[in-house]
Amino acid sequence: MAKIKPSIPKGTRDFSPLEMERRNYIFDTIKGVFRKFGYSEIQTPSFEHLTTLTGKYGDEGDQLIFKILNSGEFLSKLTKGQLTTVDSKTLIPFISERALRYDLTVPFARYVVMHQNDITLPFKRFQIQPVWRADRPQRGRYREFYQCDADVVGSDSLLNEAEFIAIYYEVLTSLGLRDFSIKINNRKVLAGIAEVLNQTDRLIPMTVAIDKLDKIGVEGVIRELSSNGFGEEEISQLRRILESSGSVESQLQVLKDTLKTSTIGQKGIDEIEQVLEYVTLLNKDIFKFLELDITLARGLNYYTGTILEVKTNEVQMGSIGGGGRYDDLTGMFGTSGLTGVGISFGADRIYDVLLELGLFPEETSIGTRVLITNFDSATEAYALPLLTKLRTHGVSAELYPSAAKLKKQMTYANAKNIPFVVLIGEDEMRAGIYTLKNMIDGSQVQVSEADLFKLI
Amino acid sequence: MAKIKPSIPKGTRDFSPLEMERRNYIFDTIKGVFRKFGYSEIQTPSFEHLTTLTGKYGDEGDQLIFKILNSGEFLSKLTKGQLTTVDSKTLIPFISERALRYDLTVPFARYVVMHQNDITLPFKRFQIQPVWRADRPQRGRYREFYQCDADVVGSDSLLNEAEFIAIYYEVLTSLGLRDFSIKINNRKVLAGIAEVLNQTDRLIPMTVAIDKLDKIGVEGVIRELSSNGFGEEEISQLRRILESSGSVESQLQVLKDTLKTSTIGQKGIDEIEQVLEYVTLLNKDIFKFLELDITLARGLNYYTGTILEVKTNEVQMGSIGGGGRYDDLTGMFGTSGLTGVGISFGADRIYDVLLELGLFPEETSIGTRVLITNFDSATEAYALPLLTKLRTHGVSAELYPSAAKLKKQMTYANAKNIPFVVLIGEDEMRAGIYTLKNMIDGSQVQVSEADLFKLI
Numbered sequence A, B: 001m002a003k004i005k006p007s008i009p010k011g012t013r014d015f016s017p018l019e020m021e022r023r024n025y026i027f028d029t030i031k032g033v034f035r036k037f038g039y040s041e042i043q044t045p046s047f048e049h050l051t052t053l054t055g056k057y058g059d060e061g062d063q064l065i066f067k068i069l070n071s072g073e074f075l076s077k078l079t080k081g082q083l084t085t086v087d088s089k090t091l092i093p094f095i096s097e098r099a100l101r102y103d104l105t106v107p108f109a110r111y112v113v114m115h116q117n118d119i120t121l122p123f124k125r126f127q128i129q130p131v132w133r134a135d136r137p138q139r140g141r142y143r144e145f146y147q148c149d150a151d152v153v154g155s156d157s158l159l160n161e162a163e164f165i166a167i168y169y170e171v172l173t174s175l176g177l178r179d180f181s182i183k184i185n186n187r188k189v190l191a192g193i194a195e196v197l198n199q200t201d202r203l204i205p206m207t208v209a210i211d212k213l214d215k216i217g218v219e220g221v222i223r224e225l226s227s228n229g230f231g232e233e234e235i236s237q238l239r240r241i242l243e244s245s246g247s248v249e250s251q252l253q254v255l256k257d258t259l260k261t262s263t264i265g266q267k268g269i270d271e272i273e274q275v276l277e278y279v280t281l282l283n284k285d286i287f288k289f290l291e292l293d294i295t296l297a298r299g300l301n302y303y304t305g306t307i308l309e310v311k312t313n314e315v316q317m318g319s320i321g322g323g324g325r326y327d328d329l330t331g332m333f334g335t336s337g338l339t340g341v342g343i344s345f346g347a348d349r350i351y352d353v354l355l356e357l358g359l360f361p362e363e364t365s366i367g368t369r370v371l372i373t374n375f376d377s378a379t380e381a382y383a384l385p386l387l388t389k390l391r392t393h394g395v396s397a398e399l400y401p402s403a404a405k406l407k408k409q410m411t412y413a414n415a416k417n418i419p420f421v422v423l424i425g426e427d428e429m430r431a432g433i434y435t436l437k438n439m440i441d442g443s444q445v446q447v448s449e450a451d452l453f454k455l456i
Helices: A017-036 A058-064 A080-085 A089-094 A105-114 A159-174 A185-198 A200-210 A211-225 A232-244 A247-257 A263-282 A284-289 A329-333 A347-355 A377-392 A405-416 A426-431 A447-456 B015-034 B058-064 B080-085 B088-095 B105-114 B159-174 B187-196 B198-211 B213-227 B232-243 B247-256 B263-283 B284-289 B330-335 B345-359 B379-393 B404-417 B426-432 B449-453
Strands: A047-049 A098-100 A123-132 A144-153 A180-186 A291-293 A306-312 A321-326 A340-345 A370-372 A397-399 A420-423 A435-440 A443-449 B047-049 B098-100 B122-130 B142-151 B180-186 B290-292 B306-312 B321-326 B339-346 B370-372 B397-399 B420-423 B434-436 B443-447
Touching: A017 A123, A017 A144, A017 A159, A047 A105, A047 B339, A058 B330, A089 A123, A089 A159, A098 B449, A105 A123, A105 A144, A105 A329, A144 A159, A144 A329, A144 A347, A144 B180, A159 A180, A159 A263, A159 A284, A159 A306, A159 A321, A159 A340, A159 B330, A180 A263, A185 A200, A185 A232, A185 A247, A185 A263, A200 A211, A200 A447, A211 A232, A211 A291, A232 A247, A232 B339, A232 B443, A247 A263, A247 A291, A247 B290, A263 A284, A284 A291, A329 B449, A347 B088, A370 A377, A370 A405, A377 A397, A377 A426, A377 B159, A377 B263, A405 A420, A405 A443, A443 B426, B015 B142, B015 B159, B015 B345, B047 B105, B105 B330, B142 B159, B142 B330, B159 B180, B159 B263, B159 B284, B159 B306, B159 B321, B159 B339, B180 B187, B180 B263, B180 B284, B187 B232, B187 B247, B187 B263, B198 B213, B213 B232, B213 B370, B232 B247, B247 B263, B247 B290, B263 B284, B263 B290, B263 B306, B370 B379, B370 B404, B379 B397, B379 B426, B404 B420, B434 B449
Parallel strands: A180 A291, A370 A397, A370 A420, B180 B290, B370 B397, B370 B420
Antiparallel strands: A047 A098, A123 A144, A144 A340, A180 A306, A306 A321, A321 A340, A420 A435, A435 A443, B047 B098, B122 B142, B142 B339, B180 B306, B306 B321, B321 B339, B420 B434, B434 B443
């Protein structure tokens, strides 16, 4: 058999012990905050019925769903004639009935409808699981990646929005980030702007233009809107909004003046103000990170109220989180009228940010803490009771599994980032003591068992 | 659109908040012990190249692998003629290049070979991830289920075997199990028995017969062997072994006498004795749960030395764990000579056992601990600073997100198993205090903020 070096499919990744430790650090931090805010974990299956997923992500999305081939004689549902006349796309439903999860939102909607009799509303759930997309892999884009979502359904209270802002604040500061922006907008404000511009039915092209403000500036946005047939007078209204800056309060004042003739616009402003009031009561410190950004139009086809997005300002990176309110999550499965609001964290991007900023904790709390050396069966017998005692005290410990040269054992300790090595030779056994080597500063002391426990 | 109640594919499961809490309790216990023994977590992708998986699990296994349909124009690799002449099985490699993980062992072998330059041996890893099998679903058998594996490769020390026994002991006692058996055998002992029976090349039919001892008794086993052409004299040797009982020591003595002419048999006995000696040095308490079981033949095509299996004696249930040593894990990927030993936990079965025995912790440590009631915007404003303070002190807390009747809020607290409810009405606000209701015993007290923190 020829030796072929094994590999993994494009767009997938193995995670080494060090990478897992760092990923777990991020996930555990997020989970801890979700739980502190009353969110409970659920999990859904990796694959769903193909019919559950198709039609939910648009035509392009449908093509990126990984389909699972039916087991056994999967061709049996087809005649030979059909086989030669159909194309790949038409053939899919005949040979595939299951598909890999594409996101966590559609499975969550399916879960809520399927288990509606067992759920007490409001239902606050979080879910951290991989999703799969047959996208072209590129830097930072994978075919298998984790999503971290928290959603509450069945409550229209804007306290939920404020708490999600507090969750972002607490997770990101816990991870050591010091300069980030939690941006808030409201779809109703955008609808209000469209209304005062007399372009209610052209909300989408308007927000597409506004969304480019960062890149093309106020004049660029205005040029694009003019060429799209927006009138001069209306545009001057918009200019005031786009050029407004300063505090959230002064921005809101400009919005109030400009949108005073739009009922929906006023409603959007009211919602933003109510969210901000809740944030004030929860924790005033959050305001340092909060920005009103009316160019924020993320997922506009989907969100119906508040829109949120989080960016770090310490490194160049796209958004590391986002979310918003949607008024009809479960309508796709026949249960309408259930409002919800949710956020997600971009764990892979947060990983890259923490790595670049050197924010991962230096010393691991979960790896092996003590390695005991092994030179022969006598030292082994001397070491084993200590090994058990260390573990009984909750200390991760290993005895090198067989007699080996010191250098080899030290290499092992270094490769695993083990901070302490206990050396046992004839002298130590005779005196009933241990030599403890600190692998970080290289120091070495002879200690009793009691002192050893104190030092590690 | 017709309302179709959504469902999930056969053999898959949703996990509710309560089920997730219980599953996490099991997984966290196992992970904690793995880490204390120096095992590090890795993860591998959910899907591998189809060629990585096929041919590793036998013909039947190959058919149970879930294959992923290629994306896009997956028929383009086929001519129309091929399409009408091939059968389903022949067609697979033309339309599928990826497949879902079937177990954690083959991906681990692939990982070790692929990353051999980055790994320091011995490599101690654990892995807890779902696997998928297109098996016919039945009670306790799922198409998606989690495996919990720990393996060490690159060390032939029998200390590893002893530590796995200690890991089983610590995990199962930590979970509250009080009566279980950790069974040990060695493939070399079975080979030795075949040798003294002059049936070296008929090891498999012999162990298949011995494996039935529990069901058909000594006479049944002997009858089956006789009808398979094993001679009278040899069988009487075997009878002595099968009928040996009592302590592990006395069983080993019978084996030593019976297998004295077999070199490989003696080697197997030596290995078992060495493992037992290590266990003695690690923790004598383990012996209460340890059994020598020469009928244990689990995975015989695979294991080359120690064989382990764990059963609970408190409820009727198949094995809840097993493992053993294999001398050529990575040979399938072209790197031979790497010995390894590993174990796994049957998490789904352990879940059922703990549920049946009522061993899940009553009070959750991770769910919401305090719900604050919400009757109007005034109580809301009074409640929010307390809510933040509770969370700052690490207490999971929620404010009911909008004003609602008391009954509705109590129903919510009960559904989420929240142990404490803080009631805030006009009296409380005037006096600057809180009414704290204990949801378990129903008692209710008026307390200051400081006392509230003491009581919860």
